[in-house]
Amino acid sequence: MKPAPFTYHAPATVAEAAALLGEDAKVLAGGQSLVPAMNFRLARPATIVDINRIRSLDRIDVGAEIVTVGAMTRHRRFEEPIEPGPLGRLLAMAAHKIGHLPIRVRGTMGGSLAHADPAAEWCSIFRVLDGRLVATGPEGSRVIEASGFFDTVFTTAIRPDELIETIELPRLADSYRVGFAEFSRRAGDFALVMAAVVLDMDGETVRTARLVVGGAADVPIRLEACEAALAGQSLTSDTIGEIADLAAESVTPLEDIHASVEYRRDLIRAMTRRAMAGAT
């Protein structure tokens, strides 16, 4: 398969890239989603803006409170914890589940968020961490919070003339436990359902909880009723079971050729239970 004709640019700076973007242009990052779409002619951009030569976009800066990730940072960089705390552990848990090695070597965190596949690991992780990102266009940069980023399948708050420059993720104190679980039909496939949990613990008691389910609907979903119900509880198997039941009731899952509504509901129950029980 060959893509439709396009004009190719490889700018060296973010400002040059932003100046080239617009309605008929697409950013090329790792190419692991865009190139197949172009080859199948599902995407026919007139202009490709390849950001692989913009050095400043490939970086991880670990600050005291925030980790700043350049949009071009490849999935594989997160397989080993990027910092010693719960954030590094959570990112490593998720990174190992993304596709196969060649995809993790090429694909980028910024590309994954911009693509906004609801079954993408980084989308759920971004949401459960309450991350934010910096988007840059011809008129400058703006910050977009995870809560306002995902509109629907493959659609985000990013405008056609903007690119994601950095992603900011909060570091988590040692009192936090984190868990991640997903189910896919074969190793390396996109997940049918995934769950990510971030628990701030006071000893064995949950102080605050964040719980997100991905792959179940058009965007990653924060399960606020479950989060409220978890606060003040200890993580016994009974509590985990009750919260997992509540999670399954809280979401109206999508149905597709891979899974019925009922099956996905069961998977939501099983994956939220697994993420909570496995949180470390």
Ligand SMILES: Cc1cc2nc3c(=O)[nH]c(=O)nc-3n(C[C@H](O)[C@H](O)[C@H](O)COP(=O)(O)OP(=O)(O)OC[C@H]3O[C@@H](n4cnc5c(N)ncnc54)[C@H](O)[C@@H]3O)c2cc1C
């Ligand atoms: C066989 C296969 C299996 C896969 N399995 C998984 C999986 O299990 N989990 C998973 O999460 N992903 C999976 N992927 C997708 C992979 O993770 C991609 O890397 C990711 O979705 C897109 O990242 P990319 O860097 O390759 O972006 P690209 O393919 O280059 O771009 C994707 C889209 O994002 C836009 N874009 C890219 N970067 C930016 C930016 N900085 N600013 C604005 N827009 C931008 C592009 O214009 C394009 O529209 C799989 C892919 C394949 C081929």
